[in-house]
Amino acid sequence: MSQFDIQNLDNSIQNLSLDDETVQDPFKDIRKLEKLDLPSFAKYMKTCSNIIFMNGAGISTSAGIPDFRSPGTGLYDNLQKYNLPNPQSIFELDYFLKDPEPFFTLSKELMPSNFKPTITHYFQKLLVDQQMVRKIYTQNIDNLELMAGISNDKIIHAHGSFRTGHCLECRTEYTMEWMKKKLEKENILYCEKEECSGGLVKPDIVFFGECLPNEFMNFRHDFSECDCLIVMGTSLKVAPFSKLPLAVKIDCPKLLINRDLVGEWQNYSTNTDKNYRLVVELNECDAACLKLVKLLDLEKDFEKLLRKN
Numbered sequence: 075m076s077q078f079d080i081q082n083l084d085n086s087i088q089n090l091s092l093d094d095e096t097v098q099d100p101f102k103d104i105r106k107l108e109k110l111d112l113p114s115f116a117k118y119m120k121t122c123s124n125i126i127f128m129n130g131a132g133i134s135t136s137a138g139i140p141d142f143r144s145p146g147t148g149l150y151d152n153l154q155k156y157n158l159p160n161p162q163s164i165f166e167l168d169y170f171l172k173d174p175e176p177f178f179t180l181s182k183e184l185m186p187s188n189f190k191p192t193i194t195h196y197f198q199k200l201l202v203d204q205q206m207v208r209k210i211y212t213q214n215i216d217n218l219e220l221m222a223g224i225s226n227d228k229i230i231h232a233h234g235s236f237r238t239g240h241c242l243e244c245r246t247e248y249t250m251e252w253m254k255k256k257l258e259k260e261n262i263l264y265c266e267k268e269e270c271s272g273g274l275v276k277p278d279i280v281f282f283g284e285c286l287p288n289e290f291m292n293f294r295h296d297f298s299e300c301d302c303l304i305v306m307g308t309s310l311k312v313a314p315f316s317k318l319p320l321a322v323k324i325d326c327p328k329l330l331i332n333r334d335l336v337g338e339w340q341n342y343s344t345n346t347d348k349n350y351r352l353v354v355e356l357n358e359c360d361a362a363c364l365k366l367v368k369l370l371d372l373e374k375d376f377e378k379l380l381r382k383n
């Protein structure tokens with residue numbers, strides 16, 4: 075190549091058009107949000123019919139149920155009275171088999187029906203009624219989604235729930251009502267079936283080290299159809315639930331509503347050259363939901379729903 079050609083090549087590289095559209099917005103084909111803020115997210119939500127909510131204990135703290143990890147108020151900071159080797163032991167099967175009493179003492183406090191659903195639970199019910207929701211994946215064992223009137227087929231209880239319990243020896247099923255009533259008088263639940271030698275009855279909540287319920291495996295199907303992901307009130311510290319946000323399509327916008335940044339939002343960037351779909355609302359869940367109700371123009375429907383409950 076002659077000196078002249080090289081000079082020409084240099085010039086043309088330097089003059090490469092930077093107003094080429096693909097250079098301007100590398101995410102042009104997959105960007106669904108005008109801006110990375112709550113109003114833009116709400117505007118996009120209005121077009122959605124396959125929203126997935128991912129719930130954690132933070133959506134129920136305003137109902138009076140402590141979460142796990144909030145400093146000071148979380149259960150992990152308040153289990154001293156049980157003298158556990160570590161806070162997680164209370165939800166470990168091995169420890170439960172050795173000493174079930176701490177878990178049952180805590181269960182008495184946490185048993186559903188002592189609590190009422192929050193604004194956040196009713197917000198999710200509102201969007202279900204608007205046919206906007208595909209599924210609610212919840213880590214919570216408090217049943218408040220059901221108590222808010224959301225039908226069971228919309229909810230995946232990823233970590234089980236107190237709705238039923240089973241004898242660990244003969245697998246006889248017990249209802250929550252039975253467990254609740256028994257725990258009013260007893261400290262530990264034992265199987266009452268005649269043929270059974272009195273095995274421990276464990277509520278069907280998933281302990282560390284146990285398999286997740288079969289229904290959780292629906293996630294592949296649900297998340298591949300999801301058009302909008304909303305993660306609320308969770309530290310995203312428990313796998314495999316914490317990995318679910320990675321299972322949505324590449325163009326699916328994701329909103330985190332939480333007191334602190336968690337999961338992939340920890341590396342959150344407000345730079346639209348780097349981020350085209352992650353939005354954060356650092357807020358109380360209930361306050362954020364009230365904002366969304368307004369932005370979605372659903373105030374009247376929400377008032378009506380709250381009046382009914």
Ligand code: CNA
Nearest residue numbers: 130131132134141142143214215216307308309333358359
């Ligand atoms: P966690 O690890 O305690 O995290 C809770 C997250 O929510 C934290 O990031 C908090 O900052 C945040 N948070 C707390 N309150 C609010 C609020 N009002 N508004 C916004 N953010 C808030 O709890 P995870 O759910 O992430 O952990 C998973 C465990 C918790 C699951 O296995 C559950 O079974 C278990 N759990 C459930 C309940 C329940 O059913 N209500 C209660 C306690 C623990």
